[in-house]
Amino acid sequence: MTSELETAAVRHVRERVAALHAELVRYGLVVWTGGNVSGRVPGADLFVIKPSGVDYDDLAPENMILCTLDGVVVPGSLGSERSPSSDTAAHAYVYRNLPEVGGVVHTHSTYATAWAARAEAIPCVITAMADEFGGEIPVGPFAIIGDDSIGRGIVQTLNGHRSRAVLMQNHGVFTIGRDARDAVKAAVMAEDVARTVHIARQGGPLVPIPPEAVDRLFDRYQNVYGQNPEGTLA
Amino acid sequence: MTSELETAAVRHVRERVAALHAELVRYGLVVWTGGNVSGRVPGADLFVIKPSGVDYDDLAPENMILCTLDGVVVPGSLGSERSPSSDTAAHAYVYRNLPEVGGVVHTHSTYATAWAARAEAIPCVITAMADEFGGEIPVGPFAIIGDDSIGRGIVQTLNGHRSRAVLMQNHGVFTIGRDARDAVKAAVMAEDVARTVHIARQGGPLVPIPPEAVDRLFDRYQNVYGQNPEGTLA
Amino acid sequence: MTSELETAAVRHVRERVAALHAELVRYGLVVWTGGNVSGRVPGADLFVIKPSGVDYDDLAPENMILCTLDGVVVPGSLGSERSPSSDTAAHAYVYRNLPEVGGVVHTHSTYATAWAARAEAIPCVITAMADEFGGEIPVGPFAIIGDDSIGRGIVQTLNGHRSRAVLMQNHGVFTIGRDARDAVKAAVMAEDVARTVHIARQGGPLVPIPPEAVDRLFDRYQNVYGQNPEGTLA
Amino acid sequence: MTSELETAAVRHVRERVAALHAELVRYGLVVWTGGNVSGRVPGADLFVIKPSGVDYDDLAPENMILCTLDGVVVPGSLGSERSPSSDTAAHAYVYRNLPEVGGVVHTHSTYATAWAARAEAIPCVITAMADEFGGEIPVGPFAIIGDDSIGRGIVQTLNGHRSRAVLMQNHGVFTIGRDARDAVKAAVMAEDVARTVHIARQGGPLVPIPPEAVDRLFDRYQNVYGQNPEGTLA
Numbered sequence A, B, C, D: 001m002t003s004e005l006e007t008a009a010v011r012h013v014r015e016r017v018a019a020l021h022a023e024l025v026r027y028g029l030v031v032w033t034g035g036n037v038s039g040r041v042p043g044a045d046l047f048v049i050k051p052s053g054v055d056y057d058d059l060a061p062e063n064m065i066l067c068t069l070d071g072v073v074v075p076g077s078l079g080s081e082r083s084p085s086s087d088t089a090a091h092a093y094v095y096r097n098l099p100e101v102g103g104v105v106h107t108h109s110t111y112a113t114a115w116a117a118r119a120e121a122i123p124c125v126i127t128a129m130a131d132e133f134g135g136e137i138p139v140g141p142f143a144i145i146g147d148d149s150i151g152r153g154i155v156q157t158l159n160g161h162r163s164r165a166v167l168m169q170n171h172g173v174f175t176i177g178r179d180a181r182d183a184v185k186a187a188v189m190a191e192d193v194a195r196t197v198h199i200a201r202q203g204g205p206l207v208p209i210p211p212e213a214v215d216r217l218f219d220r221y222q223n224v225y226g227q228n229p230e231g232t233l234a
Helices: A010-028 A088-097 A111-118 A127-133 A147-158 A182-201 A209-225 B009-028 B088-095 B110-117 B127-133 B149-158 B180-202 B211-224 C010-024 C088-097 C111-116 C127-133 C149-158 C181-200 C211-224 D009-028 D088-097 D110-117 D127-133 D151-158 D179-204 D211-224
Strands: A036-040 A046-049 A065-068 A103-107 A164-168 A172-177 B035-040 B047-049 B063-070 B103-107 B165-168 B173-179 C035-040 C047-048 C065-067 C103-107 C167-168 C172-177 D036-040 D046-049 D066-067 D103-107 D165-168 D172-177
Touching: A010 A036, A010 A182, A010 B165, A036 A088, A036 A182, A046 A088, A046 B165, A065 A088, A088 A103, A088 A172, A103 C088, A111 A164, A111 A172, A111 A182, A111 B180, A127 A182, A147 A164, A147 A172, A147 D179, A164 A182, A164 C065, A172 A182, A172 B035, A182 B063, A182 B165, A182 B180, A182 C111, A182 C181, B009 B035, B009 B149, B009 C127, B035 B088, B035 B180, B047 B088, B063 B088, B063 C103, B088 B103, B088 B110, B088 B149, B088 B173, B110 B165, B110 B173, B110 B180, B110 D179, B127 B180, B127 B211, B127 C010, B127 D165, B149 B173, B165 B180, B165 C181, B173 B180, B180 D179, C010 C047, C010 C181, C035 C088, C035 C181, C047 C088, C065 C088, C088 C149, C088 C172, C103 C181, C111 C167, C111 C172, C127 C181, C127 C211, C149 C167, C149 C172, C167 C181, C167 D110, C172 C181, C181 D110, D009 D046, D036 D088, D036 D179, D066 D088, D088 D103, D088 D151, D088 D172, D110 D165, D110 D172, D110 D179, D127 D179, D127 D211, D151 D165, D151 D172, D165 D179, D172 D179
Parallel strands: none
Antiparallel strands: A036 A046, A036 A103, A046 A065, A103 A172, A164 A172, B035 B047, B035 B103, B047 B063, B103 B173, B165 B173, C035 C047, C035 C103, C047 C065, C103 C172, C167 C172, D036 D046, D036 D103, D046 D066, D103 D172, D165 D172
């Protein structure tokens, strides 16, 4: 039964999702087995996510876990003898409710989580943040694991918002993207701006960026930057 | 005489303890020859600990040191020509007095030690801390090396406490676990939350987590997370 | 047509510029695809710059992009099928207006950008800063991408100034040098002093360095340090 | 002529000094070509030091520079075609005036330099600092390169002091040791405690360690720690 589930699309997403976890390590966004990346399987009501509590050194395409959009492991699929990430329900909720999202990332990266522990949005005072997030990075509600409340908090906060990152109060950061790589980029950039703005403010008052400049930067970056600009989700 | 001391269980613990020291380096918890990991030998009144003042690059199973629960090097055992870690007495005291503990770690990791230099417990304001430590990370007494006072301070503070980490005043952090790996995980997570909560508080007032949410998170994490949840010590 | 464009001088600059990007990674000045290095081709009205939005792991001499001093990609040159860095116009403006400049670097390195988010110059309170920058690191205007305003801000701020680094308000840091390596050194040192002075000031009042000592240090360093002292730009 | 200068003792010190520079890189104490290690040649009025302005990746025993205790390069010695570190005069002054010193290290490591920019001694509030430095790390005078004033400031501050590290005002840190490795250890530990105590104090008031406990810790560590305790310089 495994073989017919393992379509080329599934294999491709397994490879991408497994490999992208190395970026969380490279940029210091995770410790031990914390954090997780998932990616939607194009053309199917499925997504691929990291197993729970497995070392980053041991992640590989074949131990990524294939789930339905209800967050249930597909029986008989590769790796299905393991439990998926304990955040699987939140990822699934996002995929069910935001059809344009192709990737989700969750970390407890230090600076983003520090803002989350104060339930404080990160103000947009650097142009890289205007480019990437189109303004502030917002705060989502306090919600604990065990039902749909984390997923619902992510979706309610990000739906219609330019930002692809949300600081979940007292918890950490979730990011979304058009695919898993785009969501990982958002996670890397969210921590980078969380750190820079924190340090900036420790030194004295911040200079705001005029809102119309934020708008121009965001528009340009979504449409011009890179080799194959396609826009992002917002 | 060496051969009969080197049971399969001893060899296994030597390998694990030697290898786990690399995690202290990977996560930046130690500098130079500081810090140490030990592991109890299952089914024997023995534990294995790092030698004193040896480079992390040079640690290997055969130079780990086998001690009795009184902290005395087992004569004739592999590596017994060297001195054990100067913190051996504290580890031994923990093993004698907390029979469920299978591993002990000590570091002077930066942020944990910073809280310890103020004799201030780390408040539980992030869910990862509720998961892992079930509440605040407490402070133990000021005690200096040379007798049982460090070991006694660790045991008195952690006995019956949910936290597997204690900040020893003006000193550093000790963690315990069901085995050496579990204690290393606690050391990694203790520094991670020490850093995040420090940075969070530099930016303004922290939002507390309701105690009943802390309880629910701790219960769930001890029983559900990972591939083989077995609960931890607390 | 490619072959005659690829003179030995162009090939040499391609190799240097591609390789120097690794220094931005080594010193943690950039994340993801951010940041860029360029180098002027000696004896030609050309410079070589990083392509836009390409991973640091994938940079190589043959995908660096050759531009005229108007910031236009040289048609038919190696790599010309890609877009150059989105900061190419700013680099080009600097090369057109400061003929002694042979290299330009741009990053959003954390501490330099933090000072830029406050529009605050970095005061010269450490001798390494006097050596390298001859005094404070100044702030340039708020300017956004899309025309010559960033390049003009860099040139107006650095022209006649001892500093080879400018903090562009709400944006990041640009550095110049007699060649690409010298500009990269300035970027590394700018972040180093931005970090040290930030941390110093968090702890209390800074001790100023007398202006005549700053002058002596700068003079000496520009003329004596290293194996082949040739002076820098200022 | 080179061959008779290259005694076994000189070759040994060249190897040690070249290799020890990698520890400055490993612990993040230096950027670019900054920082330097030197080691006295036992039984000779000579020391070996890093060349000026050479990349850390390119340091090797044969390009270390052999100097007399006046800080003059030994003519015809290996590597003598290069300039020695610009801090050579300060190292030489220390070797001339403190005969028990066998190694000297200088860095601009971030946190130590931050205390130096405020001309503030680092208070002894953690036991690792009592062990290693026997109390506070003192501040030396403001002195600039070009004559003996840096060397004199180091010697006047450290002579008779327990600390093997001195924060030179507005400059950086110098450390001494019984050999080059011991001085490098002091440089690593000085930055570690500079960072920990800085961060600790950002969070609130520090708890002092009673002076008699500092004395006991220092005595014990100098005489008991490690595999071959021999005491240090103080």
